[in-house]
Amino acid sequence: xxxxxxxxxxxxxxxxxxxxxxxxxxxxxxxxxxxxxxxxxxxxxxxxxxxxxxxxxxxxxxxxxxxxxxxxxxxxxxxxxxxxxxxxxxxxxxxxxxxxxxxxxxxxxxxxxxxxxxxxxxxxxxxxxxxxxxxxxxxxxxxxxxxxxxxxxxxxxxxxxxxxxxxxxxxxxxxxxxxxxxxxxxxxxxxxxxxxxxxxxxxxxxxxxxxxxxxxxxxxxxxxxxxxxxxxxxxxxxxxxxxxxxxxxxxxxxxxxxxxxxxxxxxxxxxxxxxxxxxxxxxxxxxxxxxxxxxxx
Amino acid sequence: xxxxxxxxxxxxxxxxxxxxxxxxxxxxxxxxxxxxxxxxxxxxxxxxxxxxxxxxxxxxxxxxxxxxxxxxxxxxxxxxxxxxxxxxxxxxxxxxxxxxxxxxxxxxxxxxxxxxxxxxxxxxxxxxxxxxxxxxxxxxxxxxxxxxxxxxxxxxxxxxxxxxxxxxxxxxxxxxxxxxxxxxxxxxxxxxxxxxxxxxxxxxxxxxxxxxxxxxxxxxxxxxxxxxxxxxxxxxxxxxxxxxxxxxxxxxxxxxxxxxxxxxxxxxxxxxxxxxxxxxxxxxxxxxxxxxxxxxxxxxxxxxxxxxxxxxxxxxxx
Numbered sequence: 001x002x003x004x005x006x007x008x009x010x011x012x013x014x015x016x017x018x019x020x021x022x023x024x025x026x027x028x029x030x031x032x033x034x035x036x037x038x039x040x041x042x043x044x045x046x047x048x049x050x051x052x053x054x055x056x057x058x059x060x061x062x063x064x065x066x067x068x069x070x071x072x073x074x075x076x077x078x079x080x081x082x083x084x085x086x087x088x089x090x091x092x093x094x095x096x097x098x099x100x101x102x103x104x105x106x107x108x109x110x111x112x113x114x115x116x117x118x119x120x121x122x123x124x125x126x127x128x129x130x131x132x133x134x135x136x137x138x139x140x141x142x143x144x145x146x147x148x149x150x151x152x153x154x155x156x157x158x159x160x161x162x163x164x165x166x167x168x169x170x171x172x173x174x175x176x177x178x179x180x181x182x183x184x185x186x187x188x189x190x191x192x193x194x195x196x197x198x199x200x201x202x203x204x205x206x207x208x209x210x211x212x213x214x215x216x217x218x219x220x221x222x223x224x225x226x227x228x229x230x231x232x233x234x235x236x237x238x239x240x241x242x243x244x245x246x247x248x249x250x251x252x253x254x255x256x257x258x259x260x261x262x263x264x265x266x267x268x269x270x271x272x273x274x275x276x277x278x279x280x281x282x283x284x285x286x287x288x289x290x291x292x293x294x295x296x297x
Numbered sequence: 298x299x300x301x302x303x304x305x306x307x308x309x310x311x312x313x314x315x316x317x318x319x320x321x322x323x324x325x326x327x328x329x330x331x332x333x334x335x336x337x338x339x340x341x342x343x344x345x346x347x348x349x350x351x352x353x354x355x356x357x358x359x360x361x362x363x364x365x366x367x368x369x370x371x372x373x374x375x376x377x378x379x380x381x382x383x384x385x386x387x388x389x390x391x392x393x394x395x396x397x398x399x400x401x402x403x404x405x406x407x408x409x410x411x412x413x414x415x416x417x418x419x420x421x422x423x424x425x426x427x428x429x430x431x432x433x434x435x436x437x438x439x440x441x442x443x444x445x446x447x448x449x450x451x452x453x454x455x456x457x458x459x460x461x462x463x464x465x466x467x468x469x470x471x472x473x474x475x476x477x478x479x480x481x482x483x484x485x486x487x488x489x490x491x492x493x494x495x496x497x498x499x500x501x502x503x504x505x506x507x508x509x510x511x512x513x514x515x516x517x518x519x520x521x522x523x524x525x526x527x528x529x530x531x532x533x534x535x536x537x538x539x540x541x542x543x544x545x546x547x548x549x550x551x552x553x554x555x556x557x558x559x560x561x562x563x564x565x566x567x568x569x570x571x572x573x574x575x576x577x578x579x580x581x582x583x584x585x586x587x588x589x590x591x592x593x594x595x596x597x598x599x600x601x602x603x604x605x606x607x608x609x610x611x612x613x614x615x
Contacts, residue, residue: 050565056553057471057561060432065478070350074488075461076497077481082464088507102500102515102537105462109497110535121519122454122496131377131455131540132444143447 072112078105234267256282352487356382357407359398362389364415370443371421372413374542377444378514379484380456380492383407395556402428402555409483412556413438420570423546425479426555433555434476436546437570439509444541451516451538453499458486459514460497464504472551472562473505499540508566510546515539 066074086097113120130137260282261267356379360372364387376384383405388397402410409431412424421441426433442449461484467477480503486493502513515537551562 050563051560052472052563053559053561054471056559057475057551060553060561061471061475061478064427064431064482066352066482067350074350074352074485075481076458076485077461077463077477079465079468080462082466082504086506088509094506094511097506098502098504098511098513099515099537101462101464101504102502102513103535105460105502106500106517106535106537109460113497119495120497121517122457122498126496128494129455130452132452136445137452140447140450144450 076109078108080104354381354409354482354487355407356483357385357402357405357410358382359385359388359401359410360413361415362387363418364413365418365421367441367443368413368415368421370445371441371542371544374444375411377455379486381487381490382411398556399428411483424556425483427479428555431555432475432479432561433552434479435549437549437567438544438546440543440545442541442543446541449539449541451518451540453516453540454494454496456486456492457494457496457498458488459484460500461485462500462502466505467503472548475551476510476548500537508564510548512544512546513539514541
């Protein structure tokens, strides 16, 4: 329902066709050369038969207007100068023009009120009936909050996406680094071996490269802690993989395994295929659980 | 729940002078104070006599039957914006509309009227009229946004007096000046009206863009950091929040009488919405006719230039 007047008229003139004295009463037969795309349309040329009785207008104006010496306080009207032409179809510019007009007017009025010593704005503790009900304002507030939340969520999602991408890149970098390190070390060992070979296996301890496995560091466990993995767990914490979904199915399995090996899984490679265990089907369930390959069966 | 306005707060310096110039001033009787001229629109302006001016404007707001929901809400918004108005029942649209309305206005004792007329459930026309023998204007209303829209977030005191701002092009021509005067009288709340509230916390904007009068209503909001009652230095931080409603008026005709009478002004650029719709339909009708014509033309063309027989036409025939 927006007004868009297709401004096709090149003769954008106030219509002063008729003289004052003429009072042609006519049926308005306007020229219809307008393109009608939306509701509010203007004619291309001003209609020739439009009436303009300037004298009558001025007379009526004097009839109805209030006497001259009326206080400004009664009228409270302010005239704001509108400098530039506003394009009707540009929503933002138009609304901005209205806003600036209102702001100017308020400032002027404020000055006037100040000079007259009258209260102007509403003090914060004055409560009275407002033109929109409280319930309505609650709805407005709800809508504003919802909008804000939407924007924030979109932001967060975008940030998470970015962070994920960056993390992935970093991870790729790290892996590459590690591979490179490994390769380098192997190369070094080879070189050292070659060197030793060439120099005829002499036992010059100074030619030993610093390979870094002499400090006993390798025998320590990696300091990376993995949650959920007990130190004695040889399967690397993956024994329970697939146990979330097939929980009910694998319970029998679990119980059997627990009873057979004690808690924590199989320890040590003892004899597996004996006469007793060949016919022992407690461990199997119908589907054949696909466990983790790392588990030694 | 609303606190009634305390008169002491807003007493202005306006003196209540006695009527000095008139020589035949009677002794002070019970009716004596009523001798102060209450200037209605009919008295001629006599600027010399120091009379006290009291704005006794009353506006009657009605609508026609079969009005749309949106326009009805607009009318209700106007009722809540103008504390000096009286809302009346719906009027029948046909049959000597002018006379009926004039009678109604007289009956309610109002001096002006705002009449919302809705045609075909689609177009809204607004009449602004001055009752006894004043001019009246008919507008076409566009771009209606009522106060219920959630995007218009401001709020203000119900019945507080608005500040009216007009763009400077209201002074450009006679008919704009007349409209400006009518708007001031109808939309401006009288000063010591019973239902009016003291402070001024909203602004009306009337601005002429593209020969239309655009209306906006803003709430003046100032952040209350300074706990003073009057925010003095806060002028810079003053912001305006739109309260609504919003509409755009396209003046059609100005009549000398109320709801009738000789035409004083006619908008040369105005096209009635019916004509617009008729034009569109005609364009669409034209489309079909053109298609039919194009088909016959093609047929004629084909007949006059026959194709050569196709060699491969019966290649795949069994």
